[in-house]
Amino acid sequence: MPLARRTRSLRTYLLWGLGSLGLAFILVSLELRNFVHPQLLEEVNAQGRSLVRYRAQQELLVVLLEQEADLRSFLMTGDKAHLEAFARERGQVTEPLRALRENLPEGAGGADHAQMERLTYLVSHWQDEEAVHLIRLRLQGPLADLKGALSQETRAFGEVKAASAGLTRLLDARDDERLQSIEGTLAYARWLGYSAEAALFITALLYSRWLLMRVSVPLADLAEQAKTGDGYGEPTGNQPVKEVEILGRALYELDVRNREREALLRREHDAALATRAFEELTQHLDREEDLLAALDQALARQVQASAQRILLHPAAGGGLRSALPPMAAGEAAPYPMLEDPDRCRAIHLGARVCLESGAPTACICPLGVPEAGAYLCLPMVASGRLLGLVNLQSRNPGHWTPERRHIAAALVAAATAALQGIHALDLAKERALRDGLTGVFNRRFLDEVLPKTLDQCQRNDLPFSLLMMDIDHFKAFNDEFGHEGGDQVLRLFAQCLQAKVRGGDVVARYGGEEFAVLLPHAGEAFALTLAERLRRAVQELPLPEEVFPPGRHITMSIGLASFPEHTRSQEVLVSLADQALYQAKGQGRNRTVSAGALGALEHA
Structure with a gap:
């Protein structure tokens, strides 16, 4: 398994690089110094010894020349002052000779020492033998052959000078050879220094x-x-420079956050468009079932719940019913909240509830809480009145993100506002189509629903009957008990009719004290039976004793016309029922007369 490359900071690399180069430069400089310093020291020493030898030789030659001059002066003049000066100067040659001997080149060979010994011998021989012999002869008197003596002395002194010059040449050659060797070593050291500097420079580059x-x-x-x-791509972790890796990682994470933000904005934009489209759709819906179907579809498309349910709170009554999906009466029994909506936490609080099913504070409602996952309950409240509840469930505990909760709440809010508008419109329509006094439908509704109902029966070949009825002697009630008493009689009369007709039958106030009852799917025989039952019920209807005398009752007359027995025309049907009503009144009231009993019937 390959080892992961360590990441270091740029500062570390710079410090390491500069430090390594500096250390290498110092080490190279120290090595060169250790190599060059002895050579330079040896060169200085060699030059110093050469200088000392030069001075010693010069001093020796000066002393010897002074001795020679004093000796020659003594030989020519015999003046002992020159002899005394010669004697004094004789001891002065010792120090130069010693200096020459001590400053011979290091490691000097036998030739150097032999030449030095020869020079010493010749100086001593010239002083101790040649000069002393001539001095003795001169002390005995003037020399007979002065020229010969001087020539002999000059020859001996010339040997000394020749030996000194030979020693000088030999030592100079030795010094030159040594200095050239040192200079070569120093040149090599300089080349090494230049090479090291070039190597360090190239390494630095x-x-x-x-x-x-x-x-x-x-x-x-x-x-x-x-x-x-x-x-930006995700960093691979192979970048050795920490700052570059940090920059790449930061740009990558920033790019990821930007892309996530862009995706979130796109989703929010799409959700806003979907919500706006749903709101526009709800403005064109005027039926509750269409609105609920649209809400169910929009929720399924936008929030992808595992299960969803829309519950409605009827305007009359305190319970809830499952509108989508529909629920039979027997299926609702196990769920107490349908009978008592306040048991639902969302309805009780008037706010949405979103929890995981396993949370300590989760609801215990088996209708709206999944066995595993999470749920979201959104109450439908408008103008302080509960319209219903939307329950959304998911098998994934983390499904209900803030984004999904927001769009679900927006859709439910739009549906709630539309549902309130539909209810208000339905209420307005119902109020427009109902009689304000009795609460039954009015003449306008009757004129709208009668053609539709009759047309439906015609298309399906089903019977239809119309009852026209009138309260007997109603004007007398008004005259005797006033309009308030008459209104009360009308209300009681209408309530009695609504209580005795079938669920699909329609009771309407035709005008004044005259009422009509539409009997879909009812032939003449059934209509007669029902009319008689209504007539008896009205006859037995008790009137309030605080307003009316005890035992006072009302009666009614009924005219009946049926489709298709009596006619197939709506206008004729109404006319026949009205004629039958007048026939019942003419025969003494408190009775039912069928259009079949009239003299002339129209069969269309």
């Missing part, structure tokens, strides 16, 4: 290039990615 490539190439890639706008 290569290291700088390596570091620059590690920094500039990723930065160029990041710049290119920024230029193309394709986003």
Whole structure:
């Protein structure tokens, strides 16, 4: 398994690089110094010894020349002052000879020492033998052959000078050879120094290039990615420079957050468009079932719940009914909240509830809480009145994100407002189609529903009957008990009719004290039976004793016409029922007369 590359900061690389180069420079400098310093020291020592020898030789030659001059003066003049000066100067040659001997080149060979010994011998021989012999001869008197003596002395002194010059040449050659060797060593050291400096410089350039490539190439890639706008790739972790990796990681995470934000904005935009489209749709719906179907479809498409249910609170009554999906009466028994909506926490609080089913504070309602997952309950409240409840369930505990909760609440709010409008419109329509005094339908509703009902019976070949009825002697009630008493009689009369007709029958106030009853799917025989039952019920209807005398009752007369027995025309049907009503009144009231008993019937 390959080892992961360690990431270091740019500062660390710079410190390491500069530190390594500096340390290498110091080490190279120290090594060169250790190598060059002895050579330089030896060169200085050699030059110092050469200088000391030069001075010693000069001093020796000066002393010897002074001795020679004093000796020659003594030989020519015999003046002992020159002899005394010669004697004094004789001791002065010892120090130069010693200095020459001590400053011979280090490691000097036998030739150097032999030449030195020869020079010492010749100086001593000239002083101790040649000069002393001539001095003795001169002390005995003037020399007979002065020229010969001087020539002999000059020859001996010339040997000394020749030996000194030979020693000088030999030592100079030795010094030149040694200095050339030292100079070669120093030149080699200089070449090594230049080479080391060049190597360090090249190393610094290569290291700088390596570091620059590690920094500039990723930065160029990041710049290119920024230029193309394709986003930043996820860092691989192979970047050795920490700052570049941090920058790449930061740009990648920023790009991821931006893309997530863009996706969220797109989803929010799509959700807003969907909500707006749903709101526009609800403005064109005027039926409750269409609105609920649209809400159910929109929720299924936008929030993807595992299960959803729409419950409605009827205007009359305190319970809830499952509108979507529909629920039979027997299925609602196990759920007490349908009878008592306040048991639902969302309805009780008037606010949405969103929890996981396993949460400690989760509801215990088996209708709206899944066995595993999460649920969202949204009450439908408008103008302080409960219209219903939307329950959304998911098998995924984390399904109800803030985004989904927001769009679900927006859809339910739009549906609630539309549902309130539909209810208000239905109420307005119902009020417009109902009689304000009795609560039954009015003449306008009768004129609208009668053609539709008769047409439906015609298309399905089903019977239909119409009852026209009138309260007997109603004007007398008004005259005797006033309009308030008459109104009360009308209300009681209408209530009695509504209580005795079938569920699909329609009771309407035709005008004044005259009423009509539509009997779909009822032939003449059944209509006669029902009419008689209504007539008896009205006759037995008790009137309030606080308004009317005890035992006072009302009666009614009824005219009946049936389809298709009596006619197939709506206008004729109404006319026949009205004629039958007048026939019942003419025969003494409190009776039912069928159009079949009339003299002339129209069969269309």
